[in-house]
Amino acid sequence: MxxxxxxxxxxxxxxxxxxxxxxxxxxxxxxxxxxxxxxxLGIFVLISFLVPIAMMLTRSVYDPVVSETFINAGPLLARWDGKGLPSEPVWEAFAKDLKIGKKNKTIGRAATRINFDLPGSRSVFTKTARKIKRVKTGPYKEAMLKIDKRWSNPELWMTIKRKLSPITAGFYLNAIDMKYTGTGEIVSQPDQRQIYIMLFKRTLWLSFLVTVFTIILGYPVSYLLATLPMRYSNLLMIMVLLPFWTSLLVRTTSWIALLQKQGVINDLAVWLHIISDENRLQMMFNSTGTLIAMTHILLPFMILPLYSVMKTIPPSYMRAARSLGADQFTAYIRVYLPQTLPGIGAGSILVFILAIGYYITPALVGGQDGQLISNIIAYHMQKSLNWGLAAALSSILLAGVLALYWLYNKLVGIDNMSLG
Amino acid sequence: MALPSHVSLGERLWFYFFRIFCALVFIFLIMPILLLVPLSFNVEPYFSFTSGMLSLDPKAFSMRWYLDILQNGMVNPEAAFSWDWIKDSWANGQWIHSIKNSFIIAFFSTIIATTLGTVAALGLSQSNMPARNLIMGLLIAPMIVPLIITAAALFFFLSSIGLSQTYTGIILAHAILGTPFVVITVTATLVGFDRSLIRAGANLGAPPQTVFFKVMLPLITPGVISGALFAFITSFDEVVAVIFLAGYEQRTIPRQMWSGIREQISPTILAVATIMVIISITLLATLELLRRRSERLRGITPH
Structure with a gap:
């Protein structure tokens, strides 16, 4: 007290x-x-948002499938010195695991994992697993070699040994177009398998272009909205807000109607004799389509922050500059533009963040060369089921987004985020 | 904003160039959306204007795609219009099913998002809130993290607790995605909130709960409702999480459009899109009215 x-x-x-x-x-x-x-809300976000994301990201370094499948052979193989071929007990335990794996249908998953590192090795496991149940007694080494002589390849054994460790950097290596060789060295993927670095570069480049286009289109419009009398600007603002409020799929659909070969823009161009009927422009299913549609969809996210910044700039500053002898252009560059930089920064970061994570629009109008990193993440989640790689790619993307988010917070402050 | 008479020719030209450029940007913004409306009345199953439509021939227009929204998936779509026909459409129509789903999911996720978001925003606006910026950053994160990552993470999470391909799972996912909008709008309303009103209320003898319900809530209601509308439209539009988390049973309108565009493209999608545009216009108008009401209530005159 x-x-x-x-x-x-x-x-x-x-x-x-x-x-x-x-x-x-x-x-x-x-x-x-x-x-x-x-x-x-904090607990809700923590449990059903932050923890799930953290859990998913652990998949990028943690992969217990191989060690769970080869549960008997694992400890024995771990003691193997890596010279020549393993000894008979390892082969025996291995044959046992293959039989169990065949029965539980887990062998395919493990084989796929090893196949990621050593392409072409999947069939060694599936073939042996199919035939091994007829082999009741040893020596298992000879029996397995008879089924598939690729078992004599020490590189295969090295790969299995490395994959037995559930903690792996392999997915991250894959995500940056590298891989382990059978002997454990880190090398670049062969040229035709190098896709992810290219996809990251394309995603960054397209997002950059979208950001630049939204600045070019959005800046004059925001200026007009901020300087017009309220009566007119409110009316014009509806034209910005309506797309903002319209469903993403609706807008993407309308771009399909506009851009396709038999679409409105091509029809108009043919009708105006700008192009002939045979030479209709291919504007969809390539990066042009992605670029146009994404610029349209993200433009309001540039205009709204720019508008709110420009609204606070008193028009008397420009008049003062003019009366002090600056011409329109100088007054604009030296006085007005610097004051709008926070708006440009806020809008650019917002547009860029949203663009690099885009999925729907590229998937529908992007075609082959308009696909972005999100699309390949979705592909690995749903089609190839290489979840570890999907998690590795996600965590790289997420790191980039969070860095930008941090920057946005420093420059603008999330409290000042406005929604029109 | 007419031009004064003393400006030079260069400035005059620049002025008109600027105006024309802005007009083109507005056309770019609004045209794709407006274009959907006439195309959805096309009698042909194409996404483009036919010569009949351009010459305004009434035969080139029809309501068939709107009818298709009701009919698609029905057991007996050719039957005469009757009570049974309506029941059939209500029970079996594919689009009707997804429309029902969209409203159910958006409704419940909006309620969760609005309740949690409003209470959190009230807490965040307390002057003594510790680590406000960090907490705010975490609460806004669902809006910033790419949807594909959120969807993938929730897919694993909901599968592990047995909620994947259930309504509960999708409602939870959409509630998470909607909360940042509620937090942002309600916090923004509270920024202009005059705290002396609370003290005045207390001074006049009202207990805290009376002050909250009689003084504070009426003033922040417009912010809460616009946050709720944002949460609603977020859920109503959202498709990535639905692709990952929903089964056939939980298909929403955007999900149905997504597979429509990818699999069997038909102008029914345009008809649905037109209806969605009308819904957006309604929500937008509501929001604008609320904004004006909020400004009037708080004594801010429109400038």
Whole structure:
């Protein structure tokens, strides 16, 4: 109680407590109250958003499939020195695991994992697993070699040995177009299998282009909206907000109707004799389609922050510059433009963040060379089922997005994020 | 904003160039959306204007794709219009099914997102909130993290607790995606909130809950409702999470459009899109009215 009772000379409250202690108590209570109000949403976001993402990302380094499948052979193989071929007990345990794996249908998954590192090795496992059940007694080494002589390849054994460790950097290596060789060295993928670096570059390049286009198209429009009288600008604002509020799929659909070979733009161009009927432009199913549709979809995200910044710039600044002798152009470059930079920054980061994670539009209008990194993540999630690689690619993408988010927070502050 | 008479020719030309450029951008923004409307009345199963449509021939227009929204998936679409026909459409129509799903999912996820988001925003606006920026950053994150990552993560998470391909799972996912919008709009409303009103209420003898319900809530209601509308439209439009988490049973309108575009492209999609545009216009108009009401309530005059 020593800190709550007042010492002589201190200001006290009516109940004799020191005012300082009372204030500290009240502050603490209101802090707890504020935290309690945030807690329900905080816990909800933590449990059903942050934890799932963290769990998914662990898949990029953690892959227990091989060690779970070769549960008997694993510990024996771990002690193998890697010279020549393993000894008979390893072969025997291996044959046992193959039989179990065949029965539980887990062998295919494990074989696929090893195949990621050593292409063409999948059939060694599936073929042997199919035939091994007829082999009842040893020596298993000879039996397995008879089924498939590729078992004599030490590189295969090295690969299995390495894959037995559930912690792996392999998915990250794959995500940057590298791989382990059978002997454990890290090398580049062969040229025809190098796709991810190219996809990352394309995603960044397309997002950059979309950002630049939205600035070019959005800046003048925001300026017009900010300088027109309220009556007109409110009306024109609807033309910006309506696309913003319209479903993404609706807008993508309308771009399909516009851009396709028998679509409105081509029809119009043929009708105006700009192009002949045989030479209709291919504007869809390539990166042009992705670029046009994404620029349209993300343009409001540039205009809205720019508009809100421009709205706060008093028109008297420009008039002052003019009356001090600057011509229109100089006044604009030296006085107006610098004040709009925060808006350009906010809009650009927002558009860029949204663009690099885009999935729907590239998938529908992108065709082959308009696919972005999100599309390949979806492919590995749904089709190839290489979830580890999907997680590795996701975590690289996420790291980039979070860095930009941090930058946005530094420059603009998330409290100032506005939604039109 | 007419040009004064003293401007030079160069400035005059620049002015008109600027105006024309802006007009073209507005056309670029709005044209694709408006274009859907006439195309959805096409009698032919194409996505382009026929010569009949261009010459405004009434025969070139039809409501068949709107009818198809009702009919698609029906057991007996050719039957005469009757009570049974309506029941058949309501029970078996594919699009009807997805429309019902969209509304159910959007409704419940909006309620969760709005409740949690509003309470959190009230907490965040307390002057003594510790680590506000960090917490705000985490709460806004679902809006920033690429949807594909969120969807993939939720796919594993919901599968592991047995909620994948259920309504509950999708509602939870959409609630997560909707909360940032509620937090942002309600926080924005609270920024302009005059705290002395609370003290005035307390001073006049009202207990805290009375102050909250009688003073604070009416003032922040427009912000809460616009946040709720944002959450609703987020869920209503969302397709990536639905692709990953929904089974056939939980298909929403955007999901149905997605497979429609990829598999059997027909102008029914354009008809649905037109209806979606009308829904967006309605929501937008509601939002604008709310904004004006909020400004009037808070005594901010429109400038």
């Amino acid at each position: 020593s800190d709550t009772t007042a010492s002589p000379g201190q200001i006290t409250a009516s109940d004799g407590m020191s005012l300082k202690a009372k204030l500290a108590k009240a502050t603490r209570r209101s802090k707890i109250k504020a935290l309690l109000m945030v807690a329900p």
